[in-house]
Amino acid sequence: MILVVGGAGYIGSHLVKELVAKEQVIVLDNLSTGHREAVDEKAIFVEGNLGYEKDLEGVFSKYPIKAVMHFAANSLVGESVVDPIKYYENNVGATLTLLRTMIKYSVTNFIFSSTAATYGIPDVDIIDESTATNPINPYGRSKLMIEQILAxxxxxxxxxxxxxxxxxxxxxxxxxxxxxxxxPETHLIPIVLQHLAGVREKVSVFGSDYDTPDGTCIRDYIHVTDLAKAHMVALDSLLNGTNKTATYNLGNGLGYSVKEVIETCEQVTGLKANVEMADRREGDPARLVASSEKIHSELGWKAERNLQTIIQSAWNWHKNQKY
Known part of the structure; x- marks a missing residue:
């Protein structure tokens, strides 16, 4: 059986949709940010917290777990700056409790959701796994701490x-x-689509004077299903012995500017956005684009869905929501 902690959240629930076709799945989630209805009905759901040893004991003593996949982190950069205690207690402290319980029950396979925030503000156009890690906020630091602990x-x-x-x-x-x-929603694509669905009055663009072709920040967007499939091949690599330890970037290898994302949202929806230019946000790099060549060469994975497909799938979901 595979234990997915945080499996009721955005990325975790998409992974579970893929995983239940191949494995028996247990989802542990405290529903602080996840949604019970998002968990696939084929999975066993346990409401609990990875930082509570009693909750973990109840799962590990009852089920024969062969691997753990960890999606249960707090992940808002701004919040991590104003409330670092929350991020170090949950993202680091609670993960240590999980790892200690795994070792106690001789569960040795672990997949960890990390982040591009571990790189901070890199001085390269394309980020690969050899790029120096230099996180600039508690969120990124909490993730890098766990990477170092895992080693x-x-x-x-x-x-x-x-x-x-x-x-x-x-x-x-x-x-x-x-x-x-x-x-709150902090990600660009859902913010634009919520605006176009009539939920928000406008879209704010933070900075239009960056050293990029159109002056707005460039980011690497990856479809959540592509992410889920990357976790599947990573799990296989552990279970079949291909990998003992590995670190991989997950991205498209393509960068899209904020303006390009807004324009693509307009094309997909046929609606026009009300865009407001605002000041830069502190700590926003001009460009964050990943090289995923390592996982492609070692495990055969690559992102398959482009920006248009990403936004179309998101719009199909947003149209069904009752805001």
């Missing part, structure tokens, strides 16, 4: 792990059964 645990306790550094996850499940639903 130590691998040496000391025989832990096998794959770290997956996400770039900008977006889109929705093909059937539009589940999609991206955060409160």
């Amino acid at each position: 130590d645990y691998a040496k000391a306790y025989g832990l096998n792990y794959v770290v997956l550094r996400y770039f900008n996850a977006a889109g929705a499940f093909e059937s539009a059964a589940i999609g991206e639903s955060h409160d």
Whole structure:
């Protein structure tokens, strides 16, 4: 059985949709940001917290778990700056509780959701796994701390792990059964689509004077289903012994500017956005684009869905929501 912590959240629930076709799945989630209805009915759902040893004991003592996939982090950069305690207690402290329980029950396969925020503001156009990590906020630092802890645990306790550094996850499940639903919403594509659906009055663009072709920030957007499939091949690599330890970037390898994203949303929906130019946000790099060549060459994975497909799938989901 595979334990998915945070499996009721945005990316976790999409992974579970893929995983239940191949494995028995247990989802552990405290529903602080996840949604019970997003969990596939074929999965066993347990409401609980990865930081509570009693909750973990109840799962590990009852089920024969062969791998753990960890999606249960807090992930708002701005919030991490004003409330770092929350991020270090949950993203680091609670993960240590999870790892300790895994070791106790001799569960040695672990897949960790990490982030492009571990790189901070890189000085290269295309980021690969050899790019220096230099996070600039508590969120990125909390993720990098766990990456470093995993390397130590691998040496000391025989832990096998794959770290997956996400770039900008977006889109929705093909059937539009589940999609991206955060409160508050901080991601560009759902913000634009909520605006076009009549929920928001305008879209704010933070900075138009960056050193990019149109002056707005460039980011690498990856469809959430492509992300889920990357987790599937990463899991296979652990279970079949291909990998003992590995770190991979997950992105499209293509960058799209904020203006390009807004224009594509307008094309997909046939609606015109009310766009307001605003000041830059502190700490926003001009360009964050991933090289995913390493996971492609080692495990055969690459992103298949382009920006148009990402936004169309997201719009299909947003149209069905009752705001």
